[in-house]
Amino acid sequence: MQKRLTLLAFLTLCATLPLQASPPAQIRVLVWDEQQPQQKQAYGDKFLGETIAGHLATRPGLSVRTAKLDDAEQGVEETSLESTDVIVWWGHVRNNALSDAHAAQVAARVRSGKLALLALHSAHWSKPFVHLMQDRAKADALALVPSNQRAAAKWTYLNETTVYQAPKREDPLTPTLTHAGDEWRLALPLCVFPAYRPDGAPSHVSTLLPRHPIAAGLPKNWDVAQTEMYDEPFHVPAPDKVIFEERWDKGEHFRSGCLWKVGRGQVFYFRPGHETYPVYQQSEPLRVVENAVRWLGQQSRQSQ
16 A cells, blocks of 8 residues: 555656756758868868868757868758758859759758858858849849739849859949839849958948847957958848948948848848958857857748
């Protein structure tokens, strides 16, 4: 009888104990890098992407892998993407070397919400980023057409093929929508800007949205010690949020932390960088990247 009472008491106690929640799944991060030899000037025996991945791998809750342009399937084979929540992308002088098919494959997974894209610095001209900005521009343009005219609308798209040439300051901003009757013409975003200066001068960053998770732990104002300058206007669709802005002592400024929703997925562009300056050995840019992969990864998980 005593044993039965003891067992009953034990089972009653177990029933009153709170259930232990399983630990959250790790955010799966793939850092993709075209791996320019010039990166070794700033990052020593590692490439830039390997430096970022090495830092992220030390942070809790992140599972990190690397890929490069010269890998099989250019580093974006389907099985790899299927086990990735966020892809961090560094492309520069070999942006055009990625095949259209592989770029479309990455962009499709982002649109579906299965993957998020974090494009760094010169990846503004990477094919996945350009494809997704074109998708967003088309969606924004369609929303401007009166609902009773959409079915009959006839579309012409300009700039569908990326031209790796910066616009002049006096050139029309893209994307731009015009129409006459049922004919609609959309100049797709060039995803570039009219001026840059790779002199390594410091930039002065303002955190515009300090409450956004991507800005967590960042001061209101901070500097990137050495970087390349990009100057507005940035030819991209209007971002949903601009989290960071950069300014330079010679008067230039840039929307340097931009967030878009494209389809069901998220795209974040972070501007600071240059392959010969150690931007991603500095704590603040690394903190932005870490914050971004955590938030983007959570968004990818929630959309599935």
